[in-house]
Amino acid sequence: MVIETKKSLSDFIESEKKEKKIIGLVPTMGALHDGHLSLIDFAYEFCDLVVVSVFVNPTQFNNPTDLDKYPRNLQKDEALLTTHNSKTVIFAPSAEEVYAGKIQSESYDFGSIVKFMEGEFRTGHFDGVGSVLKRLFDIVKPHKAFFGEKDFQQLMAVKKLVEITNQEVEIIGCPTSRNEFGLAQSSRNFRLNDDELKLAEIIHKALTKAKLMFEDSDFETIIAEIKTMFENEKKVELEYFSIASEADLTPTKIKDKNQKYRAFIAAFVGEVRLIDNMALNY
Numbered sequence: 001m002v003i004e005t006k007k008s009l010s011d012f013i014e015s016e017k018k019e020k021k022i023i024g025l026v027p028t029m030g031a032l033h034d035g036h037l038s039l040i041d042f043a044y045e046f047c048d049l050v051v052v053s054v055f056v057n058p059t060q061f062n063n064p065t066d067l068d069k070y071p072r073n074l075q076k077d078e079a080l081l082t083t084h085n086s087k088t089v090i091f092a093p094s095a096e097e098v099y100a101g102k103i104q105s106e107s108y109d110f111g112s113i114v115k116f117m118e119g120e121f122r123t124g125h126f127d128g129v130g131s132v133l134k135r136l137f138d139i140v141k142p143h144k145a146f147f148g149e150k151d152f153q154q155l156m157a158v159k160k161l162v163e164i165t166n167q168e169v170e171i172i173g174c175p176t177s178r179n180e181f182g183l184a185q186s187s188r189n190f191r192l193n194d195d196e197l198k199l200a201e202i203i204h205k206a207l208t209k210a211k212l213m214f215e216d217s218d219f220e221t222i223i224a225e226i227k228t229m230f231e232n233e234k235k236v237e238l239e240y241f242s243i244a245s246e247a248d249l250t251p252t253k254i255k256d257k258n259q260k261y262r263a264f265i266a267a268f269v270g271e272v273r274l275i276d277n278m279a280l281n282y
Helices: 006-018 034-044 064-069 073-083 095-099 125-140 149-165 185-192 193-198 203-211 219-231
Strands: 022-029 049-054 087-093 144-147 168-173 234-245 260-271 270-279
Touching: 006 049, 006 087, 006 125, 022 034, 022 125, 022 219, 034 073, 034 144, 034 168, 049 073, 049 125, 073 087, 087 125, 095 125, 095 193, 125 149, 144 149, 144 185, 149 260, 149 270, 168 193, 185 270, 193 203, 203 219, 203 234, 203 260, 219 234, 219 260
Parallel strands: 022 049, 022 144, 049 087, 144 168
Antiparallel strands: 234 260, 260 270
């Protein structure tokens, strides 16, 4: 079932809630893949009905070219979801429907969790994410919403958003879905050819190496080693590699045994920008 308007979806959700059903939301920008399907399966472990939003949000792109090239194929997405689980509801609104004709983002005080990594390299990105998710939460009114840990910084920002806006939705993080070579499943992978997909494997190899080095090496040594890996692979451009405390996502070069750390990475394979992360000490 595909629903395109807020009123139609609201009426449907209200009727489902009268049946005491637990409603889950999996927000996506379409170009669905196995990673999304794993999110949906995870959501059904907690919910009776899952709404999958398919909406390419213009306010979270700081690069207009990236927005233009983002893959879109609603018909293919619908076929995939219907085959996978026919009871899943697809919410595919227009930008005008979501933003009520005023397509711009609000500003949110997410604190340090958005200051570095993606926040540093994608100005306004998290305000755009927060703006669309606030609207989606208001429209769908889900009991729970599910986000992949591949976008861990975003996951943390969404949890902060719910705290800021006082919305009654539980945010649940889901394990990153990877292909057989460790590459995180992403809609952007559709823009890579076979050779580029092979090159992109260096991202997971770098994170795995950082994890293996964590116990016996200081952070400066780990960071230098990862940078050297990319310097030796001329066809992949490293944008950043950071090690940050999960408490506030502030990059650090000092190790505290009482902190949980995670490595974050962004790299370009050709024109396609990919991100990933990995827990280092748990």
